[in-house]
Amino acid sequence: MSTAASASGTRTVRGACPHDCPDTCALRITVQDGRVVKVAGDPDHPPTHGALCTKVSRYPERSYSPDRVLTPLKRVGRKGEGRFEPCSWDEALDDIAARLKAIAARDPQAILPYSYAGTMGLVQGDGMSARFFHRLGASLLDRTICSSAGGEALTAAYGLPVGMHAEHFAESRLIIIWGSNSITSNLHFWTFAQQAKRAGARLICIDPRRTETAEKCHQHIALLPGTDGALALGLMHELIANDALDHDYLARHVDGWPALRERALQWPPERAASECGITADEVRGLARDYAATKPAAIRLNYGMQRVRGGGNAVRLIAMLPCITGAWRHRAGGLLLSSSGWFRPRMRAAWLQRPDLLGERRPRTINMSTIGDDLLRESSAAFGPQVEAVVVYNSNPVAVAPESAKVARGFAREDLFCVVLEHFLTDTADHADYVLPATTQLEHWDAHRAYGHTYAMLNEPAIPPLGQARSNAEIFRQLAARMGYTEPCFADSDETMARGAFDPEHVDPAALAAQGWAKLKIADAPFAEGGFPTPDGKARAGKAPGLDVPDYLPNYEGPRSAPALAARYPLAMISPPARHFLNSSFVNVPSLRAAEREPLLEMHPQDAAARGITSGATVRVFNERGEYLCKADVNERARPGVVNGLGVWWRKFGLAGTNVNQLTHQRLTDIGRAPTFYDCLVEVQPCAGA
Numbered sequence: 001m002s003t004a005a006s007a008s009g010t011r012t013v014r015g016a017c018p019h020d021c022p023d024t025c026a027l028r029i030t031v032q033d034g035r036v037v038k039v040a041g042d043p044d045h046p047p048t049h050g051a052l053c054t055k056v057s058r059y060p061e062r063s064y065s066p067d068r069v070l071t072p073l074k075r076v077g078r079k080g081e082g083r084f085e086p087c088s089w090d091e092a093l094d095d096i097a098a099r100l101k102a103i104a105a106r107d108p109q110a111i112l113p114y115s116y117a118g119t120m121g122l123v124q125g126d127g128m129s130a131r132f133f134h135r136l137g138a139s140l141l142d143r144t145i146c147s148s149a150g151g152e153a154l155t156a157a158y159g160l161p162v163g164m165h166a167e168h169f170a171e172s173r174l175i176i177i178w179g180s181n182s183i184t185s186n187l188h189f190w191t192f193a194q195q196a197k198r199a200g201a202r203l204i205c206i207d208p209r210r211t212e213t214a215e216k217c218h219q220h221i222a223l224l225p226g227t228d229g230a231l232a233l234g235l236m237h238e239l240i241a242n243d244a245l246d247h248d249y250l251a252r253h254v255d256g257w258p259a260l261r262e263r264a265l266q267w268p269p270e271r272a273a274s275e276c277g278i279t280a281d282e283v284r285g286l287a288r289d290y291a292a293t294k295p296a297a298i299r300l301n302y303g304m305q306r307v308r309g310g311g312n313a314v315r316l317i318a319m320l321p322c323i324t325g326a327w328r329h330r331a332g333g334l335l336l337s338s339s340g341w342f343r344p345r346m347r348a349a350w351l352q353r354p355d356l357l358g359e360r361r362p363r364t365i366n367m368s369t370i371g372d373d374l375l376r377e378s379s380a381a382f383g384p385q386v387e388a389v390v391v392y393n394s395n396p397v398a399v400a401p402e403s404a405k406v407a408r409g410f411a412r413e414d415l416f417c418v419v420l421e422h423f424l425t426d427t428a429d430h431a432d433y434v435l436p437a438t439t440q441l442e443h444w445d446a447h448r449a450y451g452h453t454y455a456m457l458n459e460p461a462i463p464p465l466g467q468a469r470s471n472a473e474i475f476r477q478l479a480a481r482m483g484y485t486e487p488c489f490a491d492s493d494e495t496m497a498r499g500a501f502d503p504e505h506v507d508p509a510a511l512a513a514q515g516w517a518k519l520k521i522a523d524a525p526f527a528e529g530g531f532p533t534p535d536g537k538a539r540a541g542k543a544p545g546l547d548v549p550d551y552l553p554n555y556e557g558p559r560s561a562p563a564l565a566a567r568y569p570l571a572m573i574s575p576p577a578r579h580f581l582n583s584s585f586v587n588v589p590s591l592r593a594a595e596r597e598p599l600l601e602m603h604p605q606d607a608a609a610r611g612i613t614s615g616a617t618v619r620v621f622n623e624r625g626e627y628l629c630k631a632d633v634n635e636r637a638r639p640g641v642v643n644g645l646g647v648w649w650r651k652f653g654l655a656g657t658n659v660n661q662l663t664h665q666r667l668t669d670i671g672r673a674p675t676f677y678d679c680l681v682e683v684q685p686c687a688g689a
């Protein structure tokens with residue numbers, strides 16, 4: 001790959017940001033005397049355009065942190081205590097292989113891999129590890145913790161999770177930013193939205209919280225959490241009533257509209273407004289703007305699908321550009337995820353080798369119910385008790401719902417737990433062995449994106465620090481110790497990274513030369529229909545296995561659970577903090593300082609009613625537990641909703657817990673995903689604080 005060297009002894013290496021973010025930036029990494037001195041955005045990569053977020057500009061600070069785990073560690077304290085002593089790689093890997101072999105001899109399904117998107121790389125994410133666990137016959141993991149409700153809903157609507165090109169938002173005349181705090185979580189999209197705004201576009205934000213993004217839009221509609229489906233139906237009602245439909249597009253490219261039309265006619269703006277906690281004029285005005293302004297684009301994000309009806313809501317919203325024909329223009333339509341564009345263009349079966357399962361069909365465990373599942377005994381329905389868990393690229397003790405149960409599960413003395421990590425996270429504290437993993441500066445990888453349409457390659461800038469090894473290398477070595485001799489276990493990280501994409505679709509030479517390559521996708525992909533469904537039509541009504549989409553109120557809300565709502569009258573959402581990435585970066589001092597401390601935003605009215613002032617220590621609680629933090633009284637919170645930002649590490653919390661102490665493990669309507677933002681609480685000033 002084109003590595004530029006200069007006379008002064010500095011080199012620039014091309015990389016890709018590994019984090020779970022829609023932007024997947026192209027990086028230029030400056031190395032001087034063997035040390036990374038700077039990580040910058042690639043000015044030539046259109047979505048990155050030379051800019052990085054604050055977090056990833058600090059990637060060297062994170063990678064060279066004195067807290068990095070740089071040798072294998074073996075537990076010496078009690079489970080969860082986080083006391084370890086260094087050991088050799090041979091000792092750790094020999095012991096881990098022996099323990100896994102003994103369990104596998106009884107039933108390999110008692111072993112569970114647990115991973116998510118600490119890195120989204122196709123090699124260090126689920127490449128060699130997938131080969132390893134498929135060969136082993138371990139339990140399969142249903143990776144639902146983030147986007148599966150929206151992803152499967154979009155698949156029901158369009159055939160795959162696909163949408164607009166991010167760049168084309170710059171030409172939109174109306175942008176609806178829906179369930180997304182773009183400035184925090186999708187900064188490079190925001191740049192395109194700003195270009196559109198400067199050219200006269202109108203920006204409307206739909207979000208319960210008055211985010212920094214909402215503040216910079218022309219209008220903010222602060223609906224109640226989990227009511228987006230009702231709003232979409234109310235908008236459809238108005239589009240029908242005002243005959244703002246593209247009848248030709250509907251007839252030729254949309255299946256099942258009559259059934260959805262019938263449903264939408266039951267949602268006059270007054271009904272939708274009352275469900276959403278907004279005014280009927282807001283519904284009418286939004287419908288009018290959406291109908292009258294062309295091209296109109298929707299930037300939907302995952303924030304709105306972390307509730308019971310999240311999947312149905314995505315199906316409904318995905319129909320808006322179909323019924324108005326917004327898809328006809330390249331700057332019209334919708335983007336929730338672009339990941340489906342990559343699916344037919346990468347070599348998933350080669351990377352992950354599901355064929356190594358042979359005839360075996362292991363059970364599947366949902367990562368979002370890990371709290372319950374680690375505490376289950378063997379049974380006919382469940383299968384064997386989980387005896388070993390291997391965690392990589394994830395911090396479940398902090399990020400999974402109902403974390404009191406998750407922590408209790410990981411604290412089981414009889415659970416053998418291995419964690420591959422950069423740092424001693426809340427989860428690593430529960431390990432029998434912590435294995436030091438490399439960061440993106442130290443390993444090869446290849447990346448797809450879910451917010452743009454470029455394939456990416458990451459070249460290592462420096463050798464591994466200390467004794468760190470890449471995830472792929474760790475699983476390669478474990479495979480050798482398990483006695484696996486299939487040639488795929490000899491593939492190097494570089495071979496896997498370079499081979500990740502189908503060369504018919506992504507030119508390997510271009511990818512290597514530039515570090516990125518744009519997928520070949522039509523500018524306005526659905527201008528003439530052509531959705532990736534069997535008949536090429538979008539599905540407004542029934543979809544395989546699913547009824548006509550409908551609004552489903554939250555599990556925890558006055559409508560579905562009035563008695564609960566009387567005891568716990570505040571809805572709590574816990575969206576991302578700007579300076580963290582889920583629970584990553586929480587331990588980087590400069591970024592933690594920017595987020596100050598765990599806070600709960602409350603509207604002045606709700607705070608006054610409870611005698612709470614800004615800075616006071618509060619007890620946030622429900623029947624699942626309690627969480628202590630500081631109150632931040634301001635009008636970012638709407639009345640009736642409190643915001644607990646960011647996924648703090650539990651050990652940084654006032655009482656060793658975080659917001660997930662309060663969330664529950666019930667799943668979304670579609671996609672078996674967690675419902676983090678469907679959560680009622682009460683808040684009190686903390687006695688004695």
Ligand SMILES: Nc1nc2c(c(=O)[nH]1)N[C@H]1C(S)=C(S)[C@@H](COP(=O)(O)OP(=O)(O)OC[C@H]3O[C@@H](n4cnc5c(=O)[nH]c(N)nc54)[C@H](O)[C@@H]3O)O[C@H]1N2
Pocket residue numbers: 020021022146147178179180181182184185186206207208209211224225226227228301302303304305307573575576577578579580581582677
């Ligand atoms: N800085 C930073 N960037 C991130 C992340 C991070 O933690 N920090 N997380 C990354 C990850 S894992 C993901 S999945 C992506 C996308 O992650 P998302 O979860 O989509 O992230 P945001 O766009 O920040 O937040 C969603 C917005 O939805 C709002 N919201 C909550 N409930 C509802 C609702 O019921 N309806 C509506 N309309 N809005 C609601 C929240 O107030 C918030 O402003 O971002 C990624 N980028």
Ligand SMILES: Nc1nc2c(c(=O)[nH]1)N[C@H]1C(S)=C(S)[C@@H](COP(=O)(O)OP(=O)(O)OC[C@H]3O[C@@H](n4cnc5c(=O)[nH]c(N)nc54)[C@H](O)[C@@H]3O)O[C@H]1N2
Pocket residue numbers: 020115116117118119124145146147392393394395396399400420421422423425437438439440471574575576581582583584647659660663676
């Ligand atoms: N209450 C609440 N909970 C949430 C959310 C919310 O909005 N509210 N958001 C949810 C969402 S959207 C998501 S995606 C999940 C995210 O949950 P996770 O995917 O668990 O994400 P992180 O918390 O960032 O933890 C990733 C870990 O992987 C490690 N890591 C990074 N790169 C590597 C590597 O190359 N090798 C190894 N071995 N480790 C690596 C990092 O050090 C970090 O500790 O959390 C969810 N939890």
Ligand SMILES: [Mo]
Pocket residue numbers: 020145146147
């Ligand atoms: Mo996520």
